[in-house]
Amino acid sequence: MKRITSIPSFATPVLALVIIACLLLILEPHFLWKLQESNLFLNSRVFFDELMVEPGGLLSWAGTWFTQFFFHPWVGVLMLCGWWLLLMWLVRKTFCIGCRWTPVVVVPVLFLLVTIVGMGYWIYILKLRGHAFVGTIGTTAAVALLWAFRSVVERVRLRPTLVRCVFVLLTCAVGYPLLGIYGLAAAVLMSLWIWRLEPRRLSALAVSLTGFLSVGLLPPFFYRYVYYQTNIANIYFAKLPLYYVTERYTSFYVPFILLLLFFVVMVFLPQRTKGEKANGLIGQAQGAGSPFTKRVSTNGQKADKRLSRNALQETLAAVLLLIVAAVYTACSWYRDENFHHEVAMQRCIDRLDWEGVLKEAAKQKDEPTRAIAMMRNLALARLGRQGDEMCHYRNGCKKCNAPFDIRAVNSVGALIYYHYGMPNYSYRLCMERGVEFGWRVEQLKYLARCSILSGEQQLAHKYLGLLKQTLFHGTWADSMYTLAEKRVALVASPEMGFITHMMHYDENLSSDHNLVEDFLMRQLMSASYTGDPLFVEQALFATLWAKDTKEFWNHLYNYTRLYPDRQWPVHVQEAAMMFGTLDHKKQMDQWPINSSIRENYKRFDQMAERLEGADWKKANTALFKLFGQTYFYDCYMINFPSQN
């Protein structure tokens, strides 16, 4: 027993925090980076005012401020852990939790952790600003208010009922505009807690009634007289993320419900009185403090044994509770290979680390999403290796692992359009998404880039001016000012130089219907411009994607004309071999196609013929084994445009 109690009372929570921090940094560095790219904090009055038009605006403001530190994931994690440490300390202090029960203070932190690491594809469409910190700061503030309430209950002796009622009312009246639902939750918990803290039923009733009436009536009051930007249906849920696309995804609210339940349980458990605290009857040395302790005698050996047994049971119970919460956290932690590859690739692209993108692509085990395939092809194009290597990687078109419909257009649409030289469409996507889901650093950066590419200098200055107000993107903005002003610098820049070669699409008045790859490839394929070898090469690759033999021959002719001395890329040779055979082209033996490719195609053709009518899965496996790195396989087995 002594060994148990001698462990520093806060060691378990601190250890838990260290583990959480390590896990975050090891498992989610790219996701954390993406969190800050999907965030925006501007150091301006306009930004502050814009957030304050909704209840809980201050919470979002603070949340966005802290989220920006994920730019360096370890700094963000340090800050998050700092908040969680404060929360755990407050929980322990507020509910006077003794050392044996101390592990349970980690439980709310785990629930809050789930709200972040369980996001997955919500990261692209969640509207709540500063989400990663909003829950944490809101909960911490609510617990701090509970602590203050407890102090008021215990210390104020002059008109105590009135003072408590005023305190609860103020919690709601001030807490709601500043903290949204967290202010309301604090008032609700106070209204419940008073029945444990106050033995006089009438006084408790008064406080409780004040609390519940405030929670019920103040939000409609604020809705009617203060805020214009909240629907009446949402007034009680201000600053709770809205997991809604075409329907409500209630499972994502589970950690919030558990968080509330945790505190409801805390306030319903028997409370230690001020006297007990003063006498140290239930302190660290004596055992766990309320709400989880029973009063125990310290006299005699029997009592000692009972104490020891009780203490052990309590410690085990606390640890068990923590384990259950940890298991729940582990199960709710979103680990999807494609999602993580997508985010990692986006980060590499942001750094222009094209080899990094390919390294990520090489790790791919599962069937990739089109977003992954597109980013990989982009990296290969940037490195001038697309024609020789694009079929060397796992290809596919797997749906995103999310319960709602999310496509490449949501995750990488703007990125792809920009890098493939369609600034109008990239700009449009950023604008639409910024309006719908709130402005993010990522969008402002693409808006600025697109404006630069389109020669809209003043517009670029607007977005760069905003980015200069951020803590971590000002330097990037400064570097972009030069590109905005000097076309020569733009053409020579490592980022935009390539893109300027791609801006030769035909003028069309149309729409992409949210199908990025399909639209882009068809625009490339139908482009009539033949002045730039890079553009023509991409147009040729687009025909491979579309499996369009007619356009393939057209673009191959242009390609050969522009690159008379260059050998056809491997996959182009494969396509020429395949399409030529299918189109019964003559004199194919004179084409510059490598003999090994000719042989390989023969083998593929024979095998494909043999497998005709066979089970698709079996045929796929057999063909992949031998021809998985050829265009023959991709052309036969991958249905590119089905889901992008």
Next chain:
Amino acid sequence: MDIHNKSRLFLLLLLPAILLVSCSPSLPKDYDDSNVLPRIYPDYVGVTIPVNIAPLTFELDEKADAMVARYTSGDCEIVCAGKMQPKLAAWRKLIAVALNAKTSTPDSSLSTPDSPHIQVDVFARHDGCWTHYHPFTINVSSDSIDPWLSYRLIPPSYVSYEALTISQRCLENYDERVIYDNMLCGLEVNGQCINCHSYQQYNPQRMQFHARQNYGGTVIAYDGELKKVNMKNDSIISAGVYPAWHPWMKLIVYSTNHTYQNFFTVCRDKIEVYDSESDLIAYDINTDEVTNIENRSDELEVFPAWAPDGRTLYFSSARFVRNDSIKDATTDVVARYDSLHYNIFCKSFDPKTKKFGPRRLVIVTDSLLVGGGSALLPRISPDGRYLLFSMAPYGVFHIWHHAADLWMKDLQTGAVRPLDEVNSPDTESYHTWSSNGKWIVFSSRRDDGTFTRPFFSHIDEEGVFSKPFELPCADPDYHRQFMKCYNIPEFLRSPVTYRPHDFARLLKGEGVPVKYVQRLSE
């Protein structure tokens, strides 16, 4: 009093003194004079402002270590550092002095010597050295402007929308209020779009706007009474879209439109908004009757506007004969989007019989622009003399056309001209006359090509406009940070006093259905 209290008192006295000193910057003593005008944002160099406008604030639009600026009029001056942000009272005094003193400027080329004006001196510090830029003037007109401006705040998005507000701004200070916010009735999936706010003769008690999608309908407020109208009817193309209040009758003319949009792959305009069909209808507020007043199948009619006498209705119309070989009307329009040229027509109206006469051509764009043009948004000045309109090479939605400019026709002389003194290289579109006919407000994207801002310009006796000035804001940088557009600026004599929640409550109810009639009842 002990020593602590004494020091506290001292600090209390010292603090306001420190604040006072910090708020009163002084002009640099040593500086180099420059012949160059300062680059400031917003550009207020040589503009003309109304007597009752809010203080003009500006900032230096170039890199500098520090900036000090001075407004001077007679013996009255305002000096600010960092940004020029005069206090309202000081500004009012300055304006009063300018109007009374009519002092002459040191440089007569800057303005008419005896016209009321404010002189502006800007000093900037670069690498420790101060430069005094060439002074300029802000001319003050004794013609006042309507004190309130209403507009819709909307991001320059294409398909998506989220929070939209119809707001109003006091032009005499920086007070901005929400008239209606769509989030009051919009939910995640069931969003609500709001548009086309319009007033009868600048009267805030008589207004209308449309709500689309969730709880959609047309809201009509008339002298305290609110009504939601369901204007959809089988006999008309769509519910009412672009409105035109009759100057005194309880009658609104609308266009009805099937509007679509597509996106350019390359063009800087990015988007083309077009109608596949459009007509004009008249709606009687008293009887809820609607009737078609222009519904030719080979014409696309749009943007009605009344002459102030209430006896003539102006509108734009484009000839568009459907190609029968193309099944889909939108495909047909997309194929010929750049050949849609709208001219301006008018037709007579008899207020007694509520009868409209035949259409008559007013503006023929073929003769005005090489290759033809498209004239939209006719607006007649309150004295009935001028017809102001927006012109671009083609199309119906000029706010997305960078080439769009303001043009004006003198209805007395028949002369038509582009307003070169007002136009910029970028978009100029939606425009309105002030109630006294001395000012216009128009939407312009001249700042950055995308974010629409309201600009004001004064018209003199000869029909010449002054250099326009941008809506002043408390923080001159506000519009550079603000990510929404000011859409459809409309003057108001006083603020709208209906509450947003009144409109929300109304919209959540059922709309009164309109009755289609062949002719409106007399």
